[in-house]
Amino acid sequence: MTTDLNEKLDRLTTILAGLAINGRFAIAYSGGLDSRFLAHAANLANLEPELLHAHGPHIASGENRYARDWAIKNRMQLHILQADPLTVPEVAANDRMRCYHCKKALFSRLLAEAKGLPLGDGTQASDSGTYRPGRAALQELGIRSPLAEAGLAKSEIRLLAAKTGMDNPGQKARPCLLTRFAYQLSPDRASLAALDKAEQRIESALHRFYPCSIDSELPDFRLRHLAGGEMELHLTPLSGTSDTLPDKLEASLRQAVRGATGKEPSAIREMPQ
Secondary structure, eight states: OHHHHHHHHHHHHHHHHHHOOOOOOOOOOOOOHHHHHHHHHHHTTTOOOEEEESSSSSHHHHHHHHHHHHHHTTEEEEEEEEEOGGSHHHHHHTTTTHHHHHHHHHHHHHHHHHHSSSSEEEGGGGGGGGGHHHHHHHHHHOOHHHHTTTTTOOOHHHHHHHTTOOSSSTTOOOOOOOGGOOOOOOOOHHHHHHHEEEHHHHHHHHHHHSSSSGGGSSSSSSEEEOOOOOEEEEEETTSOHHHHOHHHHHHHHHHHHHHHSSOOOOOOEOOOO
């Protein structure tokens, strides 16, 4: 590791030690790269993090399984709680402040579940450059973000994860399913379940066309619900293919979406960077 990375890891260790009470603190644990690395770093520092994982209709079923399996495999303390953000009217309305209201409700619940333990989340330094109204809710509730405090960006977290032996350091981001819906388009439980099913089928179709040993090598994708009732499938480019999506793969992807939602995407486009 470079000197700078070593210093940031040392800084993170110091932050976590100062955050913990008698070696213990709670983590808002999604099972994504950032919250996993936060738990991993705490383990390396001989701390005892308690992982709080919210299970609800807005989280893809595969993400829930992965979060649970990783925590069990690594002998982490895991507490799973049920949380449905659609019960919050402002979230169900899906305006531009949806994430703020969702985080405010969820993290208020997580604070109660933490039972007095300090609560940290996986926000990291790269997040400051994107539109994330939910960060204001975390600040209002006094939630700590140790990765951001240590100045660790996403690329650095991947490097540190690999260097310190954490599995799957190339894990792709998989935001909650609510982010697939255009603002003002109100999702319900049925549409979230159909979206989850469609993305599982899309992933299976990509695996058939693009065999790879680990999921992090698979092209990334999102199935977007647009205003007016249309859907678009966004994909990162497939290595080894031309700019034009192969006909066989396009047909398989359209069938995957149609089989889960009853209609095809109006377009299949390259995912915005």
